[in-house]
Amino acid sequence: MAPLKITVIGTGYLGATHAAAMAELGFEVLGLDVVPEKIEMLAAGRVPMYEPGLEELLAQHVAGLPASTGRLRFTRSWEEVGEFGDVHFVCVNTPQKHGEYACDMSYVDSAMESLAPHLTRPALVVGKSTVPVGSAERLAAKLAALAPAGADVELAWNPEFLREGFAVQDTLHPDRIVIGVRGERGEKLLREVYATPMAEGTPLVVTDFPTAELVKTAANSFLATKISFINAMAEVCExxxxxxxxxxxxxxxxxxxxxxxxxAGIGFGGGCLPKDIRAFMARAGELGADQALTFLREVDSINMRRRGHMVELAREAVGGSFLGKRVAVLGATFKPDSDDVRDSPALNVAGQIHLQGGQVTVYDPKGMDNARRVFPTLGYADSALAAARGAEVVLHLTEWREFRELDPAELGSVVTDRLILDGRNALDPLRWRGAGWTYRAMGRPQA
Structure with a gap:
């Protein structure tokens, strides 16, 4: 029996990682995207985002690169994808709709509609995008209606559980694999795809469509709840x-x-947790189960409140007004080991202070270009020392290792006032206070 050939539709953060990992597992892989610049970058072994280890993994497998296996190629042709693949992974984005909590399914629908007419032989289409429960049932019917192979084209749902900064590890060595399938053929093919991690001991959970769709949103909702819980406790501690x-x-x-x-700290952000819990609430309302998830409104509220609280702490620290005050912000990404600034608490706080008249200078090890695109009016520096020069307060808002390893005495030599607010509770208070700094953190005693 010939080895399976795999396609990956959508080569953003999820898709590029999945394509490289499938090649690493030994499969021939063809990635598709509709953005020419993205395809050109990936074909050259470069990625349009920062993710530790991903570019190195690509270099090992992209066809045409020195010493690569040649197992991974990229295209913009739907026809080529249809002819090539036995298993098609759909990895496109599902953002929050503008002005609504609900999920925007337009990219998933478009991908399925573009792929289906080219499926002329038996194939398995596997959704990995995070979608509202009930989507798979609808998409399976759409595939069956549009694909020339008809009922020989099956759908499965295989949610992703990637953590930014650990995406390569999470794909090659996942802590669990969840597949929602309707029949034995889909399960058999996915067992073949994931044979290597399963042989290493990764558990496989086989379920129906609705449960597979719910797993990702349930996991993210639990995680968001845990983070907001400790932040609520920080409010009580204060x-x-x-x-x-x-x-x-x-x-x-x-x-x-x-x-x-x-x-405890300034809360969660990024492209998943905030939009996923909001979409979950919206879908529960459509299903008539909105009361089951009313607690998520408070989870979301607590999270957003933390950003405003950090702004209040900073305003209080500089005497009650930001006008004419220099504020250094260490961190722009929503988490370390990423260049992702989507719904970043750090950048949100920086922006709020700027809008209130503060002279804000931001430094982040990897997120500067993306931050500039979102907030071009903020000041930016190329190091923590440069950002802190002349500052009356320093805000530590993303817990990069580089910031934990800063020399408090060296940083203290360039600021106007040795005052630091730790928005992530990640710095050592004794070390900073020992260097003459006034150290404050959310939910902690002032001394």
Missing amino acids: AAGGDVVKLAEAIGYDERIGAKFLR
């Missing part, structure tokens, strides 16, 4: 004089709770 870091340590020892994602 009111009561408690220390949220010690509180988190104490409850984290309870194995029913666990210590992960219990660091």
Whole structure:
């Protein structure tokens, strides 16, 4: 039996990673995108985003590059994709609709409609995008109606669980694989695709369409709830004089709770958690189950409130007004080891301070270009020292290792006032206070 050939439709963050990982697992892979510039970059072994290890993995497999396996190619041709692939992974974006909580399915629908007419033989189409529950049922019917091969084209749903900064690891060595299928053939093909990680011990959960669609949104909702919970506790600690870091340590020892994602700060952002929990609420409302997810409104509210609270702390720190005050912001991305500034709490805080008259200078190790595109009116520097020069307050808003390793004395030599607000509770208070800094963090005593 001939080895499976795989296509990946949509070569953004998810798709590019998945395509490279499938080639690493030994498959011949063809990636498709409708953006010519993206295809040109990937064909040259470069990626349009920062993700540790991804460019190196591409270089090992993209056809035409020195010493590569040649197993990975890219195209803009739907016809070529249809002729080539046995298994087609759909990895396109599902952003939040403008002015609504609901998910925008236009990219997924367009991908399915463009692919289907070229499916002239038996094939499996696998959705990886995060979609509202009920989408797979509708898309399966659309494929069957539009594909020349008809019922020989099956649909499966295989949600992604990538963490930015760890996407290559999460694809090659996932902590679980979830597949929503209707029949044995789809399950058999996906077992073949994922044979290597399964042989390493990765569990496979086989389920129906609705459950597979719900897994990703349920996981993200739980994670968002845990982050907002500890941030709510930070608010109570500030009111009561408690220390949220010690509180988190104490409850984290309870194995029913666990210590992960219990660091209080300015909250979550990025392209997944915020839009996924909002889309989940919107879909629950459509299904008549909106009361089941009303708690997510408070999760979202707590998260957004943290950004405003950091702005208030900074305003208080500089004497009640930002007018004429120089503010250094360390961090622009929503998390470290990424260049993603989508719904970034750090950039949101910087923007709010700027709009209130502050002279804001931002530095981030990887997110500067993307930040400039979103907030071109902010000031930018090429190092933490340059950003802090002359600042009356320094805000630590993305927990990059580079910032944790800063020398407080060296940074202190360039600022106007040694005052730092740690929006991620990631710096060592004793170290900074020992260097003469006034250190403040959310949910912690001032001294």
